[in-house]
Amino acid sequence: MGELSRIWRESDHRYRLIGHVCRNCNTVYFPPRDICPTCHRDSVGKMEEIQLSGKGSIFSYTVVHDAPPAFRRQRPYIIALIKLDEGPTLTAQIVDTKPENVSSGKRVHAVFRKIREDGSGGILQYGYKFVIDEPPKA
Amino acid sequence: MSEVYVIGAGETKFGELWDRSLRELAVEAGLKAIEDAGIYSRDIGILYGSNSLGAGISYQNDVGSLIADFAGIAVEHTPAVRVEASTASGGAAVREAYLAIKSGEYDVAVVGGVEKLTEVYGSEILDLTSTLLDSEWEAFFGATPAALAAMTARRYLDDFHVSREIMAMISVNDHSNASLNPDAQYRNKLTVQGVLDSVSVAEPLTMMDCSPLSDGAAAVVLASEEFMKKMKIEGVRIVSSEISQDYLALHSRKSVYEFESAKIASRKALEKAGIKNDDISFVELHDSFSIYGLIELEDLGFAEKGNAKSLVENNEIRLDGSIPVNPSGGLKAKGNPYGATGVGQFVEAYLQFKNRADKRQIKDVRYGMLHSMAGSGSTSVVHILGGE
Numbered sequence: 001m002g003e004l005s006r007i008w009r010e011s012d013h014r015y016r017l018i019g020h021v022c023r024n025c026n027t028v029y030f031p032p033r034d035i036c037p038t039c040h041r042d043s044v045g046k047m048e049e050i051q052l053s054g055k056g057s058i059f060s061y062t063v064v065h066d067a068p069p070a071f072r073r074q075r076p077y078i079i080a081l082i083k084l085d086e087g088p089t090l091t092a093q094i095v096d097t098k099p100e101n102v103s104s105g106k107r108v109h110a111v112f113r114k115i116r117e118d119g120s121g122g123i124l125q126y127g128y129k130f131v132i133d134e135p136p137k138a
Numbered sequence: 139m140s141e142v143y144v145i146g147a148g149e150t151k152f153g154e155l156w157d158r159s160l161r162e163l164a165v166e167a168g169l170k171a172i173e174d175a176g177i178y179s180r181d182i183g184i185l186y187g188s189n190s191l192g193a194g195i196s197y198q199n200d201v202g203s204l205i206a207d208f209a210g211i212a213v214e215h216t217p218a219v220r221v222e223a224s225t226a227s228g229g230a231a232v233r234e235a236y237l238a239i240k241s242g243e244y245d246v247a248v249v250g251g252v253e254k255l256t257e258v259y260g261s262e263i264l265d266l267t268s269t270l271l272d273s274e275w276e277a278f279f280g281a282t283p284a285a286l287a288a289m290t291a292r293r294y295l296d297d298f299h300v301s302r303e304i305m306a307m308i309s310v311n312d313h314s315n316a317s318l319n320p321d322a323q324y325r326n327k328l329t330v331q332g333v334l335d336s337v338s339v340a341e342p343l344t345m346m347d348c349s350p351l352s353d354g355a356a357a358v359v360l361a362s363e364e365f366m367k368k369m370k371i372e373g374v375r376i377v378s379s380e381i382s383q384d385y386l387a388l389h390s391r392k393s394v395y396e397f398e399s400a401k402i403a404s405r406k407a408l409e410k411a412g413i414k415n416d417d418i419s420f421v422e423l424h425d426s427f428s429i430y431g432l433i434e435l436e437d438l439g440f441a442e443k444g445n446a447k448s449l450v451e452n453n454e455i456r457l458d459g460s461i462p463v464n465p466s467g468g469l470k471a472k473g474n475p476y477g478a479t480g481v482g483q484f485v486e487a488y489l490q491f492k493n494r495a496d497k498r499q500i501k502d503v504r505y506g507m508l509h510s511m512a513g514s515g516s517t518s519v520v521h522i523l524g525g526e
Contacts, residue, residue, distance in 0.1 A: 010274060031275040060394060062288035063341040064280065068264040071280045079285045079340075081389055091276045099341070104296070115279060126281065136315040 007125050014127035017052040017110055019088065028052070030088040051133045054110030054128070056084040069114040078102055084132055093129045107133040140362035142239045143373030144523070146175025147488035152473030153323040160196045161208045164252040167355035167478070168209050173358040177329045179211045183219040183244030188231035188251035189477035194266040201477075205250050224270045225426060226249065228480020228518030229381075229510025235360045236379045236521075245365040247356070251481035252355035255474075263351060271389035271511045280520070284348055286514045287387045287427035287473070288340035293306045294395040294429060298444035302342060304331035307450045308431035308463075309346050309470045315457060316467025321482075323352055323473035324423065329473075333428075344403035347428040349386040352473035356482035363397065374491040377505070377522045378410035386516045397430075398508060399518035400437040406441065407520040409448070411505070415439045419503040420462040420490060424481040424511035426469050438509055438520070453502075457498060465490060465498045480510030480519065487523050 014020045019030035023046040025038040030052060036043035054071065063082035064071070071077065078094040078101070094102055108130040115127045148170020149164050158166075159385045164187070172179070187202035198204060202218035210270040228251040235247035255263060264311035267279035271286065294300065310330055316322035328346060336344035366373050382402040385391050392398065409412065421438065427433035437448040440461050449455055466472045466486035469479060489495040507522040511517065 006331060008409075023445065052145070058368075060293045062285050062292065062343075064282065064337075065337070065341075066264065066286050066339045067261060067278075067280065068268055070265075071259050072261060074280070075281060079279070079281050079289070081289055081394065088496065091281050091389050092279050104293070118518040125278075 004123065007123065015056050015112060017128060019052050019086070020047045020051050021050040022046060023048055028086040030084065030138055047074060052084055056082045056108060058094070058102065058104050058106045058109055059083045059089060061094065061102050070118055082108060086103055094132065095129045096131045101132060109133055113131050122127065140239055140242060140364060142236050143361055143370045143378045144358050144359045144361065144376065144484060144488050145373040146171045146359035147354035147357070148173070149321055149478070149484040149485045150354050150478070151321050152352045152475055152478070152482070155353040156256065156337055158353065160195045160198060160201070160252055160254050161204055163245060163353065163355035164205045165208050167252070167357040168205065168248060168250045169283070171357035171359050176369065177246065177359060180214060181246050182216050182248050183210070183213065184235070184238055184247045185216055185219060186231040186247065186249045187220045188249060188481055189220055189253060190222055190224055190227045190270070191253065191266050191476060193522045195270065195280050196254055205252070212293065214478070223517050224511045224512035225424070225474070225476045226274070226480060226512035226517040227477045227521050228478070228482065229508065230517065232358065232481060233295055233381055233519055236376055239277050239360055239362050245362045249360065250355065250359060250382050251478035252359040253314065253475035254353045255475070255476065256349040264426070273484045274416070276387050278439055282340065282469070283513060284340040284427065286430055289427035290388070290433070290514070291342055291427070294433065298447070300432070300444070300447050302334065303330050304447045304450050305347065305428050305432060306330045307408050308425055308428040309333050311455050312425065312468035312470035312472070315465050315498055316471030318496065319467045321470060322467040322468045322471055323350060324471045338419070339525050343427060343429070349474035350467035352475040354473055354475035354478045354482070355483050356478040358481060358484045360490065374488055374523050377525050378407040378442055379521050380404070380407040381517065381519045383517055384515045385438055386517055388514045389514065391515070395433050396443065397511065397515035397518060399414060399515050400434055401510060403518045404438045404507070404509070407507070407522050411522045411525070413505060418461065418505050418507050420465055420500050421446045421465060421507045421509065422464055422468070423509045424469060426466065426474055428470065430511070431463065431468070434509060436482040438507065442511040456463055457500060460465050462500050465500055467496065467526040482510070483508040483510065491524060
């Protein structure tokens with residue numbers, strides 16, 4: 001699972017949340033894609049990189065107990081579908097909180113974290129996770 | 139264009155078959171199907187091997203050739219290919235065989251589906267089953283098939299005010315039917331409380347909401363009308379066969395609880411068959427997770443969105459209900475050996491139409507619908523059998 005090039009080539013997207021925008025219809029996509037599913041051929045050459053804010057809200061979530069080997073030490077962990085303010089929905093962990101604090105609709109923002117490690121000798125892989133926004137001070 | 143018939147079917151027991159290899163299972167099922175059809179290997183025009191994770195689990199690719207070789211037909215140079223469409227491999231392979239006959243190119247096609255999911259120990263199997271997700275943007279971040287189903291379940295139960303108990307009833311129904319199926323992996327009865335009390339996999343799903351890891355193989359023989367008549371065999375007609383796709387990743391879909399692939403494939407299949415949902419005598423659906431059973435009842439057209447609960451509450455999904463669901467025991471209890479799962483649905487349908495389903499026999503079977511699905515809905519294959 002730890003082939004370097006496979007991990008390295010997605011660094012920009014996973015470290016800095018770089019998505020794509022179709023300059024034909026202005027729809028924002030994450031993860032990046034080279035063809036807009038709305039504009040099809042008309043989007044060719046018009047998909048541009050775009051920096052996403054990392055802000056969004058929880059659409060749904062689960063607490064994972066049965067985890068793949070690379071995540072065993074993190075069990076149980078929270079995985080969520082997060083709807084970003086720019087439009088797209090992505091799949092990511094929610095961290096720095098307990099499951100009872102998580103609910104659909106809560107505001108979250110992206111943070112840079114270690115995602116997984118492949119065994120004791122494998123490379124560490126980094127990317128985005130999300131934390132719940134602090135409630136505004138009264 | 140020829141009509142296409144199922145003229146023979148066979149399967150191994152589904153379960154933890156540690157003493158049986160991938161090839162042994164495939165050959166056993168294939169031989170049963172061929173004997174059942176009463177044909178000889180020289181009659182086979184083409185063979186389709188259905189398998190999803192053989193390379194990762196058993197270090198074996200080219201499963202089509204493997205099956206042909208150990209079925210002893212390599213010497214006849216019968217064409218053999220593998221069909222892979224994740225957990226929909228079985229349905230997709232039967233559809234390829236259907237098209238091969240329908241086109242007039244072949245008179246007889248055999249489909250053999252096989253999988254050995256218990257070959258890998260502990261949580262390592264999750265690395266492999268998670269390859270059926272979007273590997274870079276779902277699995278990379280720790281999502282698993284169960285995690286996706288769980289996120290779908292949470293929204294579905296909340297948005298449509300469906301109780302946890304109703305969802306559990308899908309698994310209970312599967313176990314009840316499987317108790318009558320000698321090929322099933324789990325023949326024990328299950329209670330709603332048993333589902334709720336089971337160990338958590340991905341909240342709110344427990345282990346008893348999830349299909350098990352299974353080994354097994356299933357095979358069917360498909361033939362043209364002309365061949366069938368020449369051999370004086372009475373087959374079961376495949377009335378329609380449809381396949382449809384959706385986004386691979388759950389997060390890209392329009393809705394997390396609408397399988398558009400299932401909606402489109404089933405609607406087209408019903409249209410081509412010229413029938414309505416009311417004409418269907420039973421459905422074998424792809425309930426790899428209990429929540430998917432509820433959603434599929436809706437997307438296959440048996441209930442309005444959010445209303446599958448009324449079918450469940452009123453016991454309409456039981457063997458004696460208005461739309462019996464998974465008479466075989468379904469993915470939860472008959473078992474879910476990926477590549478064999480969708481082919482196994484044809485075995486069940488064939489037995490039902492032939493009045494050979496013993497204690498789980500449904501009365502007056504007219505049409506049956508089979509739904510084979512990949513992962514969380516990226517591919518759906520729908521077949522309708524019966525008529526006449």
